[in-house]
Amino acid sequence: MQAMGAWALKPLVELTPAEFADWQSLVEERTGLIVSEQRRTFLEASLSARMREIDVPDYRSYFSKVTDGRAGAIEWSSLVDRLTVQETRFFRHRPSFDFLERYLTARLDQTGVLSLWSLGCSTGEEAYSLAIAATEAITAHGKSIRFGVTGTDISLTALEAARAGSFTLPRLVEVSPVLQGRYFQPGPHGRLTVAAELKERVCFARLNALELESAPMTGMDVIFCQNLLIYFRRWRRREILNRLAERLAPGGVLVIGVGEVVDWRHPEMRPVEDDQVLAFIRETV
Known part of the structure; x- marks a missing residue:
């Protein structure tokens, strides 16, 4: 089994x-993500695994397939799942959540409704x-x-896992x-499942970070966008x-x-003074 698994990961x-330049351009054009030379092997392995599944013999043929009209768009959706799903866990970067706790304590004095958004939510942990x-x-x-939480991601497979809300112990x-x-129930195979009362507070939807202008989310109290921007070019991060x-x-x-951005400024956003957290608060009118 181990030998078979190792073979499946080889390009x-x-x-x-x-070919690498063509795939780099395609991925960046459609998702904004940069496939650097350091991630070349990852790209080759991801492409090869999918090509084996659908019996496509070479990279050029597969490139033609994913760029061929509606059928290509369907195949692209399958491929992008492999290229974008990242390993994550609950309360990743604890200082950010410690800051969030302090922020919410103050925010609750000012509002009766909270709207929170996890951009690039992957499999739902954040x-x-x-x-x-x-x-x-x-x-x-x-x-x-x-209150309600919206999680968005480009990967349909990741969103399906997020909606299921079943996680292994290392993720927790x-x-x-x-x-x-308080918030989980025992599930099969030693997993923990998000309790129904919490799950009903969270919804998940597909969203490409390049298409934020069409996103319906407005008037958000909290937006988390962590471990996503590092995959984009600097000018696109600012955008x-x-x-x-x-x-x-x-x-x-x-x-x-x-560390994801170092030079972003916005006339309506005030940086939070905290050495362990990178956060900005929108100024009140």
Whole structure:
């Protein structure tokens, strides 16, 4: 079994420089993601695995297939799942969630409704973490507050897993036993499943980060966009952040992965003074 698995990860052959350039351009054009030379082997393995499944003999033929009209769009959707799903876990980067807890405590004094958004939610861990954080803050505050969390991602396979809400224990290493007992139920094969009361607070939808201008989310109190921007060119990162700033309510907060941007400024956004967190609050009018 191990030998078979190792074989399945090996590319059929190496991409030629011209083929690699074509695939780089296609992936960036359609998703904004950069496939650097360091990720060349990952691209080859991802392409090869899919090509074996559908019996396509070479990279050039597969390139033609994914760019061929409606049928190509369907095949592209299958391929992009392999290229974009990232490993994640609950409460990834704990300082960001510690900051969120402090922010929500203050925000609850100003509103009776909370809207939170996880952009690039992958298989749902971040979106459910936001829901847990909001529930805990509301409970501690003692007010009757309505809230909802939206998780968006480009991968349909990741979104399907997110909606299922079933996770292995390593994904919950940052979740205390108390919170596990409060928000999860035992599932098959040693997995934990998100409790129905929490799951109903979270919805998932497909969204390409290049198409934020058409996203329906507005007036958001919280937007988390972590471990996504690093895959984009610098100018596109700024473009995405500008779009997200427009989606925030006055006083809303945008939380980004530390180190993902270093030179972004926006006239309506104020940086949060915290050495461990990269976040911006939209100024109130």
